[in-house]
Amino acid sequence: MRNSRSFPLLVAGCLMLAAGAAYGSGFSIYEAGSKATALGCAFTATADDGSAIFYNAAGLSFQTGRSVDISAVAVLPNFKFAGQLSKTGPLETGESESKTYLVPGAYYTANPGGKLAYGIGAYAPFGLGVVWQDPETWVGRRISHDVQIQTVYITPAVSYMAADGLALAFGLDFAHQSLELSRFTPEPQFGENAISSKLDGSSDWNITPSLGAMYRPNEKVSLGVMYHFKKTMKYTDGTATLTPVAPGNDPWGDTVVGALGAENSLSSELNLPDMLSLGIAYQFHPKFRGEFNYVRFGWSTFESLKLAFSNPALDQEFTFNYENSWQIRFGFDYQLNEAWNVMAGYVHDKTPQPLKAVSPLLPDSDRNDYSLGILWKKGQWTFNASYMVVIGTERTNIEGGEPVRETTDYPFGTYSSLANLFGLGAAYNF
Amino acid sequence: MKRIFSIMVILPVLLAMLLTGCSLDDVADPTGQVNGPVPADASTPYVAIGNSLTAGFMDSGLMQAGQANSYPMIVATQMGLDMDTFTQPWIASPGIGTTNVGAGNVSGVLYYNGSTVLPLAVTPEADVAGLLLAVAQPTQYHNLGVPGAFSVDLMNAYSAGSSYAAGPPFSRPNSFFEFINRAGPLVGLYGSAAVPAAPPAPGYQTGSQFYQTIAKGPAMVTAWVGGNDFLFGATSGDPLGPANALITPAATFAQNYGGFLNSLAGGLLQRNGFPPTIITATLPLVENIPFFLDRATFQAVFGGLSLTYAETDAEYILLPNFLGSDLPVTPGGELPANMTLSAAERAYLDDEVIGAYNTAIAAVTAQVNGNPQIPATAAMVDFNAWIAAEKPTNPDAFRHFLLLRITNPGDTIAEVAAKTYFSLDGVHPNNKGYVFVANGFIEKINETLGTSYATVPTAAVTWDPTYGAPIPTKAYTGGIPRISPEVAEAMRRSFR
Numbered sequence: 001m002r003n004s005r006s007f008p009l010l011v012a013g014c015l016m017l018a019a020g021a022a023y024g025s026g027f028s029i030y031e032a033g034s035k036a037t038a039l040g041c042a043f044t045a046t047a048d049d050g051s052a053i054f055y056n057a058a059g060l061s062f063q064t065g066r067s068v069d070i071s072a073v074a075v076l077p078n079f080k081f082a083g084q085l086s087k088t089g090p091l092e093t094g095e096s097e098s099k100t101y102l103v104p105g106a107y108y109t110a111n112p113g114g115k116l117a118y119g120i121g122a123y124a125p126f127g128l129g130v131v132w133q134d135p136e137t138w139v140g141r142r143i144s145h146d147v148q149i150q151t152v153y154i155t156p157a158v159s160y161m162a163a164d165g166l167a168l169a170f171g172l173d174f175a176h177q178s179l180e181l182s183r184f185t186p187e188p189q190f191g192e193n194a195i196s197s198k199l200d201g202s203s204d205w206n207i208t209p210s211l212g213a214m215y216r217p218n219e220k221v222s223l224g225v226m227y228h229f230k231k232t233m234k235y236t237d238g239t240a241t242l243t244p245v246a247p248g249n250d251p252w253g254d255t256v257v258g259a260l261g262a263e264n265s266l267s268s269e270l271n272l273p274d275m276l277s278l279g280i281a282y283q284f285h286p287k288f289r290g291e292f293n294y295v296r297f298g299w300s301t302f303e304s305l306k307l308a309f310s311n312p313a314l315d316q317e318f319t320f321n322y323e324n325s326w327q328i329r330f331g332f333d334y335q336l337n338e339a340w341n342v343m344a345g346y347v348h349d350k351t352p353q354p355l356k357a358v359s360p361l362l363p364d365s366d367r368n369d370y371s372l373g374i375l376w377k378k379g380q381w382t383f384n385a386s387y388m389v390v391i392g393t394e395r396t397n398i399e400g401g402e403p404v405r406e407t408t409d410y411p412f413g414t415y416s417s418l419a420n421l422f423g424l425g426a427a428y429n430f
Numbered sequence: 431m432k433r434i435f436s437i438m439v440i441l442p443v444l445l446a447m448l449l450t451g452c453s454l455d456d457v458a459d460p461t462g463q464v465n466g467p468v469p470a471d472a473s474t475p476y477v478a479i480g481n482s483l484t485a486g487f488m489d490s491g492l493m494q495a496g497q498a499n500s501y502p503m504i505v506a507t508q509m510g511l512d513m514d515t516f517t518q519p520w521i522a523s524p525g526i527g528t529t530n531v532g533a534g535n536v537s538g539v540l541y542y543n544g545s546t547v548l549p550l551a552v553t554p555e556a557d558v559a560g561l562l563l564a565v566a567q568p569t570q571y572h573n574l575g576v577p578g579a580f581s582v583d584l585m586n587a588y589s590a591g592s593s594y595a596a597g598p599p600f601s602r603p604n605s606f607f608e609f610i611n612r613a614g615p616l617v618g619l620y621g622s623a624a625v626p627a628a629p630p631a632p633g634y635q636t637g638s639q640f641y642q643t644i645a646k647g648p649a650m651v652t653a654w655v656g657g658n659d660f661l662f663g664a665t666s667g668d669p670l671g672p673a674n675a676l677i678t679p680a681a682t683f684a685q686n687y688g689g690f691l692n693s694l695a696g697g698l699l700q701r702n703g704f705p706p707t708i709i710t711a712t713l714p715l716v717e718n719i720p721f722f723l724d725r726a727t728f729q730a731v732f733g734g735l736s737l738t739y740a741e742t743d744a745e746y747i748l749l750p751n752f753l754g755s756d757l758p759v760t761p762g763g764e765l766p767a768n769m770t771l772s773a774a775e776r777a778y779l780d781d782e783v784i785g786a787y788n789t790a791i792a793a794v795t796a797q798v799n800g801n802p803q804i805p806a807t808a809a810m811v812d813f814n815a816w817i818a819a820e821k822p823t824n825p826d827a828f829r830h831f832l833l834l835r836i837t838n839p840g841d842t843i844a845e846v847a848a849k850t851y852f853s854l855d856g857v858h859p860n861n862k863g864y865v866f867v868a869n870g871f872i873e874k875i876n877e878t879l880g881t882s883y884a885t886v887p888t889a890a891v892t893w894d895p896t897y898g899a900p901i902p903t904k905a906y907t908g909g910i911p912r913i914s915p916e917v918a919e920a921m922r923r924s925f926r
Binding site: 076078080081082083084086087088091093387389391394396398401402403408412413414415416417418420422 | 451452453454455456457458459460461463464465466472473702703704
């Protein structure tokens with residue numbers, strides 16, 4: 001009971017910590033728990049800790065007792081760029097700032113022993129954080145020099161042991177999102193920064209279902225399915241703030257801000273994809289277990305981001321035209337002894353982002369992830385630490401010698417990315 | 431023992447990775463993968479510089495209907511540009527014409543009401559600003575043609591007060607600079623300060639056509655310049671008399687033109703980083719403008735009036751001046767000297783003025799094209815040759831509408847209107863004429879750049895000199911169409 005009371009505080013704390021960082025394809029964050037991260041998030045058919053709320057709530061039926069599970073994954077992304085703003089322009093380079101984004105996971109689960117198990121969790125399955133160094137001179141500053149999208153899911157879920165070894169789960173994903181985008185608008189002739197624009201807003205809460213199923217025909221095999229429905233996050237109370245960069249010295253900036261208004265309200269909708277994961281786990285040896293997941297994201301729903309302002313002259317649309325994407329995930333767990341486990345994983349993550357949409361806002365690419373982790377059990381406590389490196393393939397938005405996207409605002413060249421993820425988790429079972 | 435060993439080996443490896451992580455290499459320079467810049471890579475493909483002939487001035491005024499048919503708009507359209515990528519200072523009906531329609535008023539464009547030519551409407555000067563439809567455009571227009579602009583204005587004029595016409599002998603500040611080189615709510619951004627003596631960095635505070643063009647940074651510029659340098663003197667009918675002061679001396683024109691074109695080439699090269707393309711054009715001789723009617727034709731049409739000539743060797747009659755006078759109903763009268771061009775006056779204009787201007791245009795164009803210090807592609811449309819080829823096979827195209835009404839009494843207004851390339855003012859082209867001009871530029875552009883922009887058949891466009899006026903028959907009723915002296919004056923000059 002004491003733990004039940006403290007859980008809302010835990011969730012609130014996690015919400016405050018939640019921050020965006022794109023290190024799954026698109027802007028997904030698939031690392032809902034530190035232990036799962038160590039396993040390459042190939043966890044749909046295992047789901048044996050609190051993060052089952054996300055990976056497969058049917059796993060709750062195979063857990064025992066009650067657990068409080070806290071996880072934090074620190075993400076240190078790094079993006080680099082080299083290219084040009086125009087063919088006649090010089091070579092420009094850019095690098096993202098060294099930022100650490102903390103991705104939380106907080107879960108409470110309970111399996112009283114009957115057919116019904118339940119739990120609730122807070123996690124952040126989508127997010128984006130790309131902050132470029134030297135924003136005033138960053139070549140992509142007309143598109144974005146600082147973008148943050150933070151998404152928190154709170155999911156209560158129940159799992160029902162429908163038959164021997166077969167559990168079915170249902171959850172409700174309560175989602176909230178915030179968005180922040182900063183960039184510069186140049187004066188039109190010579191490109192000097194004239195207006196600093198900042199968009200920020202919080203979405204309405206959105207509720208969609210999530211489903212899970214797990215089947216364990218014997219002690220060696222486990223099959224799992226997870227599905228989270230797509231979401232449309234609606235923004236109705238956003239704000240666009242326009243600030244002249246050189247008030248009094250740049251008549252263009254002063255005039256345009258004066259004409260458009262220094263502050264405008266903003267409304268928008270941002271679609272989040274559905275997520276489907278199919279998993280199979282196999283106990284190769286009493287001490288060695290492996291899992292394979294095929295994960296599909298319905299990113300085709302992410303076509304564009306339309307921003308509607310109180311002054312229609314500011315209305316704009318970012319076109320993304322993402323495509324559905326997939327990931328394959330492998331995770332391996334070796335039990336050294338009763339107290340210690342070591343884990344490893346590999347992920348190949350196919351980007352949903354067409355080349356035309358590669359931009360300073362999010363230079364996405366196919367990724368290969370490698371993960372390691374340790375787990376230590378001590379009485380009712382379980383602790384784990386994980387590390388994952390996300391290596392993005394270089395992406396060059398030039399084809400046949402021509403920029404794929406010919407505008408005066410989008411730089412063209414080569415983007416590269418890499419992220420280091422460090423996770424810690426603690427769980428208490430009682 | 432085995433467990434301890436495993437922990438001792440694995441843990442340090444994990445800890446090391448946890449503490450350090452991986453790092454990202456710098457990105458290799460990808461610029462070698464990009465094709466070199468070409469003109470189409472400029473932020474602006476095309477800007478047009480000039481005077482009324484560039485602005486789309488038609489029927490003694492500047493109005494949307496004429497602007498939509500300006501030669502730069504036609505060229506831009508054929509290049510694939512649209513109303514966003516090629517902008518003009520659109521002016522609403524009734525347009526902006528002359529100011530000789532009563533104190534404080536501005537005439538709109540002229541129209542034909544079935545028997546004579548009248549202003550479509552009159553706008554109080556205080557309300558003229560309300561006609562400026564594109565006034566909120568925050569950047570320079572792509573069509574920078576300013577009616578009434580002289581060659582010296584290209585570099586220097588950024589307002590009515592700084593226009594050449596503001597000084598003697600004209601003393602009539604040209605307000606079109608206010609409408610076109612400045613932009614409504616942003617007045618103060620464009621050309622509100624004097625042009626510095628030394629070439630400055632291009633900026634908003636230097637608003638002449640030249641500086642606004644450099645600021646715009648086009649890959650290609652068409653420049654048809656110089657008409658006003660002789661037209662005011664020529665249409666006075668007395669170019670060798672006191673009106674000679676209205677004509678820019680050929681040497682001055684050559685100096686203005688050379689300075690402008692070289693500065694344009696250098697400025698654009700510096701601005702864009704690659705050589706610009708500049709298409710220039712020669713100026714038509716007066717005998718190719720319907721305002722001036724050759725004596726033989728005049729005699730054939732109006733011989734019944736038994737008119738005599740104050741200038742006995744008169745070669746050309748200033749048709750609007752004649753139609754706006756009492757002479758058409760006064761048989762036996764004398765055409766005054768300022769209503770005709772004598773042989774000497776015509777020769778002076780053809781040879782020492784327009785001919786000399788054209789020589790300068792050709793020479794400067796060739797010099798800019800071959801300048802090794804400032805690489806640029808410059809080519810010239812020779813409109814004199816262009817007209818010389820067209821006129822013999824299509825002489826009516828170079829006749830005034832009112833004359834054609836008399837000589838084609840069986841034709842409807844539409845049929846007569848379809849014959850001529852010139853608008854009611856007798857100087858500026860109509861829809862067809864601007865297509866004719868645009869085709870000259872398009873062919874030269876294709877020849878110069880190797881492009882294949884399509885020309886536009888002149889037969890594909892129609893011109894309605896009635897501006898949709900409800901004239902029941904639109905048939906010719908006979909007699910000599912007369913126009914008021916005010917309208918005749920409107921045909922001679924632009925808004926000043």
